[in-house]
Amino acid sequence: MSILSVEWTALLYLVAAVCFILALKGLSSPKSARRGNLIGAAGAVIALVTVFLSTELDNVALIIATILVGSAIAAPVSRKVAMTQMPQLVALFNGVGGGAAALVALLELTHVEGIGAVAAVAFTVLVGAVSFSGSVITFAKLQELMPTRPIVFPGGPVVMAVVAIASVAAAGWLVVTSDPTAAYVLLALGLVLGVLFVLPVGGADVPIVISLLNAFTGLTVAASGLVLGNTLLLVAGTLVGASGTILTRAMASAMGRSVAGILFGAFKGGSTAGSTIASDRPVRSSSAEDVAILLGYAQRVIVVPGYGLAVAQAQHTMAELATTLEAKGIEVVFGIHPVAGRMPGHMNVLLAEANVPYEVLQEMDEVNPQFKTADVALVVGANDVVNPAAKSSPGSPIYGMPILDVASARQVVFLKRSMRPGFAGIENELLFEPQTTLLFGDAKESLTKVLGAVKAL
Amino acid sequence: MDPITLLTFFVLSVFVGFEVVSKVSSTLHTPLMSGANAIHGIILVGAIIVAGQAENVGLLIVALIAVLLATINLVGGFVVTDRMLEMFGGRKPVAKATTEEGAR
Numbered sequence: 421m422s423i424l425s426v427e428w429t430a431l432l433y434l435v436a437a438v439c440f441i442l443a444l445k446g447l448s449s450p451k452s453a454r455r456g457n458l459i460g461a462a463g464a465v466i467a468l469v470t471v472f473l474s475t476e477l478d479n480v481a482l483i484i485a486t487i488l489v490g491s492a493i494a495a496p497v498s499r500k501v502a503m504t505q506m507p508q509l510v511a512l513f514n515g516v517g518g519g520a521a522a523l524v525a526l527l528e529l530t531h532v533e534g535i536g537a538v539a540a541v542a543f544t545v546l547v548g549a550v551s552f553s554g555s556v557i558t559f560a561k562l563q564e565l566m567p568t569r570p571i572v573f574p575g576g577p578v579v580m581a582v583v584a585i586a587s588v589a590a591a592g593w594l595v596v597t598s599d600p601t602a603a604y605v606l607l608a609l610g611l612v613l614g615v616l617f618v619l620p621v622g623g624a625d626v627p628i629v630i631s632l633l634n635a636f637t638g639l640t641v642a643a644s645g646l647v648l649g650n651t652l653l654l655v656a657g658t659l660v661g662a663s664g665t666i667l668t669r670a671m672a673s674a675m676g677r678s679v680a681g682i683l684f685g686a687f688k689g690g691s692t693a694g695s696t697i698a699s700d701r702p703v704r705s706s707s708a709e710d711v712a713i714l715l716g717y718a719q720r721v722i723v724v725p726g727y728g729l730a731v732a733q734a735q736h737t738m739a740e741l742a743t744t745l746e747a748k749g750i751e752v753v754f755g756i757h758p759v760a761g762r763m764p765g766h767m768n769v770l771l772a773e774a775n776v777p778y779e780v781l782q783e784m785d786e787v788n789p790q791f792k793t794a795d796v797a798l799v800v801g802a803n804d805v806v807n808p809a810a811k812s813s814p815g816s817p818i819y820g821m822p823i824l825d826v827a828s829a830r831q832v833v834f835l836k837r838s839m840r841p842g843f844a845g846i847e848n849e850l851l852f853e854p855q856t857t858l859l860f861g862d863a864k865e866s867l868t869k870v871l872g873a874v875k876a877l
Numbered sequence: 878m879d880p881i882t883l884l885t886f887f888v889l890s891v892f893v894g895f896e897v898v899s900k901v902s903s904t905l906h907t908p909l910m911s912g913a914n915a916i917h918g919i920i921l922v923g924a925i926i927v928a929g930q931a932e933n934v935g936l937l938i939v940a941l942i943a944v945l946l947a948t949i950n951l952v953g954g955f956v957v958t959d960r961m962l963e964m965f966g967g968r969k970p971v972a973k974a975t976t977e978e979g980a981r
Contacts (some may be wrong), residue, residue: 440916441893447912447958448901454962457912461955464919471922477929479937486928486941487921490948498956509957510911517917517950523943524923527936536880631906634914641920642887648923649878655890660917662894667901667910674903764906772964783903 422476429474432466433652439463440656444663467652503770504730507762508562511630514637515555521640522548522610526603528647538598540646542591545603548640549610550617551633557618558626558633562762570622580616587613617683625682627763628671632679635664674758677821703839703851705858708866711833712873714857715741718795718831720751722787724824725771727761728801728837732863735774738800741871742776748874753780755787755797755824757805788825797829801836801863807848816846832856835866908961915954921947 424432440463446456477483494513501509525544532538560566587609594602621629638660645653672679715721729738742752754776760767768781782790791797799806802824809816810823826832832855839851850856859866901909924947928940 436919440919441897443912443916444894444897444909447909448898448905450902450905453905453908454959457908457915457955457958457962460912460916461959464916464921464951464955467919467922468925471925475926475929477925479928479931482937482941483925483928483944486944487948490945491952494949494953495956498953498960501957503961506911506957506961507907509953510907510914513918513950513953513957514914516946517914517920517954520924520943520947520950521917521920523939523946524920524927527927527931527940527943531930631910634910634917638913638917641917641923642890644920644923646883648926650923650926651878651883651886653919653923654883654886656916656919658887658890659894659897660913662891663898664910664913666895666898667906667913670901670903671906674906758903758906763910764903766907768904769907769961769964 422474424470424474426474429470430651432470432474433650436463436467436470436652437655437659439466440659444659502733503773504727504733504761505563506769507627507630507766508559511555511558511562511633514630514634515552515559518548518551518555518633518637518640520548521637521644522552522607524644525640525647526607528644529598529600529603532647535595537647539591539595540643541603542594542606544640544643544647545594545606546587546591546610546613547636547643549607550614551636551640553611553614554618554629554633554636555614557615558630561618561626568622568626571619576616576620580613583609583613583616621682625677627759628668628677628679628682630763631664631668631671632683635661635668638662638664671759671764674764674822701852703858704854704856705860708859708869709873711835711857711859711870712877714796714831714833715745715750715798715870716748716874716877718750720790720794721745721753721796721798722791722794722826722829723752723754724797724799724802724806724826725754725756725760725767726800726802726805728803728835729863730761730767730770730801732801732865734800734862734864734867735770735776737864737867737871739771739774739776741867741874742780744871744874748877753782753787753790755784755791755826756781757784757802757824758822760802760805784822784824791825791828794829796831796833797826799826799832799834800867803836803848804846806850807846808850809846809848812849818846826850827853827855830855834858835863835870836860837862908958911954911958911961915951915958918947918951918954921951923947 439459443456443460446452522545525541529541561568590606638657642657745752756767758764806824806826810818810821924943931937931940
C-alpha cells in the first residue's frame with residue numbers, strides 16, 4: 421500500500437534512525453542500557469510499519485507469514501538459551517543478518533543502474549557472504565562443534581590470498597558486466613573467504629572476531645541501503661559499522677591485542693601451538709575440607725570466576741559460598757577479568773543472574789593491587805586469565821594479555837575439572853607453584869562440598 | 878537520491894557511530910555488541926521490499942529466505958539483549974534474602 425507520502429515516509433525513517441542512535445547511546449551506560457535496547461526495538465517496529473504503509477508490495481500475506489515464522493523461531497531460542505551459550509547465539513544472529521543482506525543485494529542486481537550501485541551490490545554480496553560463513557565458523561568454535569584452537573594448514577596464507585584475489589576479480593567482473601553469474605561466483609567465493617578468514621583465529625580471540633563480523637554486517641546493510649536508495653538502511657548500517665569498529669578495538673585493547681595481530685597472527689606460525697594434552701607434572705591437590713579451612717580462616721578472599729564456573733552452572737553456589745564467608749566476617753570480592761567467560765562483560769551478566777551484588781564485582785585494574793593483601797585467591801574454572809605466561813613468556817599466544825595477578829596472593833586455590841589447559845590451549849605455570857592448591861572436579865560439585873565444609877567449621 | 882546526499886548521510890553516520898560508543902566500560906561490551914547486532918537486523922526492511930517486488934516464484938523464494946534470516950537477526954537480537962540487561966537491575970531484595978540465609 422502507498423498510504424504514506426514520500427515526505428511522511430522519510431520523516432518516519434528519520435524517527436527510526438534517531439531511535440537507533442539513542443539505543444546505542446543508552447547501551448553505553450549500565451543505567452540506561454535496558455531502556456536503550458527497548459528504544460532500538462521501538463525504532464525497528466516504526467520502520468517495519470512504515471515500509472508496509474509506504475511501498476507498493478505484492479505477496480504481503482506471504483511476507484507477514486514469513487516474519488511470524490522467523491519470530492517464532494528466534495524469540496523462544498533467545499528466551500531459553502543458557503547465558504553461557506549466548507555469545508555463539510549472537511554470532512549466529514549476526515551471520516544470518518549478513519546472509520540476508522547478501523541475498524537482498526543479489527536480488528536487486530537486475531533493478532539497479534549505474535556503476536556505483538552495482539559496486540555497492542558487489543560489496544554487499546561479498547562482505548555479507550564473508551560475514552555469514554565466518555559467523556557460522558565462530559558459532560561452531562564456541563559451541564565446540566569443532567576445535568577452538570587456531571586451525572592452520574600448510575599453504576593456508578597462499579590459499580587465502582588466491583581466494584581474496586579471485587574475489588576482487590569477480591567483483592570487478594560484476595561491476596563491469598552486471599552479469600548475475602558473476603554475482604553467484606562472488607557469493608561462493610565470499611563464503612569460502614569467510615571460512616578461511618576465521619579458521620586461523622583461536623580461543624579467546626573468537627569474540628573479537630564476532631564483533632568485527634558484526635561491524636562488517638553493519639556495512640553490508642549500509643551498502644544495501646545505497647542499492648535500494650533507502651536512507652534508513654544506510655544510516656542504521658553505517659552506525660553499526662562505525663560503532664562496531666570502535667567496539668572491536670576496545671575489546672582487543674582490553675585483552676592487550678591488536679586486531680591485525682588477532683587476524684593474521686596465526687599465519688605467522690610458531691606462537692600458536694596450543695595443545696589440549698594434559699600435563700603429568702606433579703601438583704598439590706587437596707580435599708574440599710582443606711580448601712574450606714583455607715577459606716574459613718582467611719581475612720580477605722578474592723574470587724576469580726571463569727568460564728568453567730559458568731559451564732557448571734555454579735554461579736548460585738558460588739554466590740552462596742561468598743555470603744556464607746561474609747557472614748563469618750571474611751571480606752570477599754570478585755575479580756572480573758575483562759574477558760572472563762567468553763566475551764567482555766559476559767561474567768558480569770552471569771554473576772548478576774546469580775544475584776551477586778554489583779559492588780563486589782571489581783574490574784581488573786581495581787582488584788589487581790589487592791591480591792598482595794589477600795590471603796586466598798580462589799580461582800574457579802578460570803585459567804588463561806590468570807596465566808603468568810601472558811607476562812613472562814614472549815613466545816606464548818597470550819603474551820601481552822593483561823592478567824589477574826593471583827600469583828601475589830598468599831595462597832592460590834584452583835578449582836579445576838582436570839589438568840587440561842584452558843581455552844587458549846596453553847599450560848599454566850602457576851599450577852605448579854608451591855603456594856598453589858588444586859581441587860579437582862566439576863565446579864558446582866566442588867563448590868557444594870566446600871560450602872558444606874565451610875558451614876561445618 | 879543523488880550520490881552526494883547519500884555520501885553526506887554516510888559520513889555523518891560514521892561520526893555519530895564513533896561518538897556514541899566512545900566511552901563504554903568493558904562490562905557493557907557484550908550487551909552493546911548484541912544491541913548493535915540487533916540494529917543491523919533492520920535489513921528486514923530491505924528484504925520486505927525485494928520480496929514485495931519479486932517478479933517470479935524463484936526470486937520470491939530467495940527473497941522470503943532473506944526475510945526469514947533478517948527477522949531472526951532482528952527479533953532474536955533485541956530479545957537476547959534484553960535478557961542480558963534484565964539481569965543488571967532489580968535484584969536487591971533477593972540479594973538481601975540470601976545474605977540472611979547465609980547468616981544463619
